[in-house]
Amino acid sequence: xxxxxxxxxxxxxxxxxxxxxxxxxxxxxxxxxxxxxxxxxxxxxxxxxxxxxxxxxxxxxxxxxxxxxxxxxxxxxxxxxxxxxxxxxxxxxxxxxxxxxxxxxxxxxxxxxxxxxxxxxxxxxxxxxxxxxxxxxxxxxxxxxxxxxxxxxxxxxxxxxxxxxxxxxxxxxxxxxxxxxxxxxxxxxxxxxxxxxxxxxxxxxxxxxxxxxxxxxxxxxxxxxxxxxxxxxxxxxxxxxxxxxxxxxxxxxxxxxxxxxxxxxxxxxxxxxxxx
Amino acid sequence: xxxxxxxxxxxxxxxxxxxxxxxxxxxxxxxxxxxxxxxxxxxxxxxxxxxxxxxxxxxxxxxxxxxxxxxxxxxxxxxxxxxxxxxxxxxxxxxxxxxxxxxxxxxxxxxxxxxxxxxxxxxxxxxxxxxxxxxxxxxxxxxxxxxxxxxxxxxxxxxxxxxxxxxxxxxxxxxxxxx
Numbered sequence: 513x514x515x516x517x518x519x520x521x522x523x524x525x526x527x528x529x530x531x532x533x534x535x536x537x538x539x540x541x542x543x544x545x546x547x548x549x550x551x552x553x554x555x556x557x558x559x560x561x562x563x564x565x566x567x568x569x570x571x572x573x574x575x576x577x578x579x580x581x582x583x584x585x586x587x588x589x590x591x592x593x594x595x596x597x598x599x600x601x602x603x604x605x606x607x608x609x610x611x612x613x614x615x616x617x618x619x620x621x622x623x624x625x626x627x628x629x630x631x632x633x634x635x636x637x638x639x640x641x642x643x644x645x646x647x648x649x650x651x652x653x654x655x656x657x658x659x660x661x662x663x664x665x666x667x668x669x670x671x672x673x674x675x676x677x678x679x680x681x682x683x684x685x686x687x688x689x690x691x692x693x694x695x696x697x698x699x700x701x702x703x704x705x706x707x708x709x710x711x712x713x714x715x716x717x718x719x720x721x722x723x724x725x726x727x728x729x730x731x732x733x734x735x736x737x738x739x740x741x742x743x744x745x746x747x748x749x750x751x752x753x754x755x756x757x758x759x760x761x762x763x764x765x766x767x768x769x770x771x772x773x774x775x776x777x778x779x780x781x782x783x784x785x786x787x788x
Numbered sequence: 789x790x791x792x793x794x795x796x797x798x799x800x801x802x803x804x805x806x807x808x809x810x811x812x813x814x815x816x817x818x819x820x821x822x823x824x825x826x827x828x829x830x831x832x833x834x835x836x837x838x839x840x841x842x843x844x845x846x847x848x849x850x851x852x853x854x855x856x857x858x859x860x861x862x863x864x865x866x867x868x869x870x871x872x873x874x875x876x877x878x879x880x881x882x883x884x885x886x887x888x889x890x891x892x893x894x895x896x897x898x899x900x901x902x903x904x905x906x907x908x909x910x911x912x913x914x915x916x917x918x919x920x921x922x923x924x925x926x927x928x929x930x931x932x933x934x935x936x937x938x939x940x941x942x943x944x945x946x947x948x949x950x951x952x953x954x955x956x957x958x959x960x961x962x963x964x965x966x967x
Contacts, residue, residue: 514866517839519835520839521838521842521872521875522838524839524842524843525838525842525868525872526837528842528843528845528846528864529865529868529869531846531861531864532846532849532861532862532864532865532868533865535850535853535860535861535864536859536860536861536862536865536915538860538914539859539860539861540916541861547860547861548860550854550860551853551860553854554850554851554853554854554855555854555855555856556807556855558802558805558851559854559855561802562806562855564846565807565810565811566810568812568896569811570814570846572876577819591927597820623794623801628816635827637814639813639821640809640813640855640857641856641857641858642820642821642823642905642923642928643858643908643909643912643917643919643923644857644858644919645858645919646856646857665817667920674857675854675855682855682856684857688919689918689919689920689922690857690917690919708919709918709919709922710919710922710923713922718900737930770860780795
């Protein structure tokens with residue numbers, strides 16, 4: 513009996529390991545497919561419970577946090593009031609300018625600018641895992657958000673939707689190691705792929721021919737090539753340094769993200785999906 | 789294990805996942821948050837043996853994988869291994885939480901959680917997640933260790949309550965000797 517139990521235990525272990533490894537292999541390098549479906553189902557089941565606990569525990573946490581930091585909270589409030597009043601004023605000016613920009617964009621056929629519908633969402637969680645750069649937002653499939661949609665904000669590309677359920681979505685930031693974005697340097701035809709390295713680290717631009725002229729500060733945009741995961745023309749970042757290693761087959765280019773990824777209170781999800 | 793016991797264990801694991809995602813995620817020290825998910829397969833393995841340990845690990849890991857933008861299945865894989873080896877340890881050593889010194893369960897919790905986190909990082913790298921090498925493990929390991937040490941006993945009681953009647957069945961040793 514003991515050996516039968518041992519065999520059963522080892523068989524169960526082997527099967528579970530095999531299933532896990534298969535799931536990992538299927539999930540690598542793609543944000544869609546079977547594992548995405550499984551993840552969405554699981555997330556849809558679990559998220560309501562997480563949301564309820566979040567709703568209950570966050571105010572308690574905020575209360576203690578506020579009580580412990582009362583002085584700084586008061587001064588921060590005063591600063592925020594001043595910022596809001598300045599922004600009210602700016603908003604009136606912006607409305608007029610936005611109208612003009614939309615007209616110009618329509619005339620010049622500038623890709624996504626002003627033409628792609630978007631949803632503004634609030635960031636409700638940062639870095640759910642210690643091992644991934646991500647944020648969670650308070651809008652989900654109920655608002656029309658789907659896996660794969662690009663997210664912009666705070667001056668440039670923020671990332672891509674990777675998990676979605678009815679009321680929330682998780683965004684993988686461009687700095688995450690799994691993030692890969694097709695890019696074009698400035699107004700040139702030099703195209704490459706921008707990869708994330710880790711949180712708070714510069715992005716890496718790959719596949720640019722050695723000794724190409726890439727001035728520091730040049731803006732890098734999404735290239736929007738056929739099959740690309742992002743529409744063309746979204747600013748990703750600025751070139752921080754570019755050099756060609758000795759005997760290198762490509763340039764070594766660091767890009768600083770255009771978006772301030774440490775201050776993502778609100779983001780815009782572009783209701784855009786890659787053409788099939 | 790009875791149907792009621794399975795349901796209770798599922799609820800306890802679900803509670804663990806929810807606490808991990810909603811409360812512990814916001815408890816940041818040096819930019820890192822505690823990871824308690826490894827404690828559930830550890831306790832299940834120690835209480836009920838390697839089979840239930842690995843099943844609990846797989847379930848808990850998969851549930852967490854659904855909510856995190858990391859490779860799907862990786863937490864399940866590592867937690868399965870943690871649960872299985874915890875069960876194996878208990879089966880071969882005759883460990884019982886009730887009769888051992890008070891510090892043994894927290895100690896095992898620290899070892900399992902730190903090992904789980906490091907193995908997770910290593911396997912992630914093996915599977916091509918280069919950014920896993922850029923994690924500040926010097927900050928992460930102490931945070932994980934302290935949380936595991938503090939929470940191991942509460943988790944032990946929860947899992948023990950959930951499993952209940954299965955405790956006695958583990959006492960029949962599996963006789964695994966060749967690991």
